[in-house]
Amino acid sequence: MQTRTLADPETLAARRARLQEPHIAPLTAFAERLRHSEALGAYFDVPDFDPRSGGVHSEILLLLESPGPKVAQTGFASPDNPDRTAENLSCLLKLAGISRERCLLWNIVPWQLSAAGVVTPTAAQVRAATPATLELLTLLPALRVVVLVGAKAQGGWRFVSPALPGPLPTVNCPHPSPRYFATDPQAPVRALSALVEARLLVKNT
Template sequence: MQTRSLGIQEVQQARLAQAFDPHVAPLNRWAEEQRSASGHWLPFFDPLDGGVLARVLLLLESPGPVVSRTRFVSMDNPDGTAENLRCLLHLSGLRRREVAMWNVVPWQMSENGVVTPRPGQYTEAASLTRHLLSMLADLQVVVLVGRHAERAWPLVGSALPTLPCPHPSPQNFVSRRDSAVLALGTLVKARRMVSGKEKGATPIPEE
């Protein structure tokens, strides 16, 4: 299993050539439209993921700095968080074509470093998340990756089942030794839910 592959220019170009394949074209056309409508730069959905056919949405915090170079929200991005997520997905048995990735604050906030979203940005972005959900007709569960996704989710107002998941950043995995195990368990549960072997999920309480 290769990780960080979008750090290779040839891979980036090949991925961009697939950005409007049928299963991701509606999503990436929408992302382009939002760049003009909102004034925010939104990245593309990865065509190696499930696109509009996804049954699991991995909802993270906000695009990291490398996204400005690769142009994709992707577990193939050349950073530690993406690499950890790619490994966890592989270990969980959840097929990549069953998954879509996005962020509760979906626009690029900094090309130079990680910037933590503010609560007002959660509110501003909630309508975008609602619209995204309306395009994912087969979606069965949303995995809220990290505390920011958990805090922002109630503003979306969706009744979809959710699963909380520790953020897969290298810093979090080092400082909280059980985070990787818990994250893997969450993805295994998501796999079991979409395969019909497990029903329901624990809702995230509003704070």
């Protein structure tokens, strides 16, 4: 299967040209609002949602930690980004039988913390991003399950869940970073199991 496709300038330009398609336009507008949020008091480098995803029709939300360095280059939160974490996630989705049109990728802290390298968000940064996550959830009427990818997303959900209007199933998934997968040989197996569980939850709701 092809991975890292957003490394190709033509593919990247074609993806950007789709940002106003009906399924993704409300999310494009949401990302633009975050970039200029008066509540946050500053300009934030927030990527766009991937038009190849299900957009507002997504049944599965994959919530990671914060945008990685390659996101600063492509401008998209996407499994097609040219890095090994995105590549691992893309392969896991394929193996789990989850089509790209059924899911959406985002981050518990949606703005770039560093374009130069990976920066782990602090608890305060995760908590500050809670209103953004809650607003995103209101834009996803077909959502059936949230996959919390990595410890920061899993810990940050405790700030989100009390404000939800009703129950929303969640599944904990190991972060697909190559470093974590290298240190824990069972992590890829657990990640795949988590994604299969998410697919089955959607099927049974």
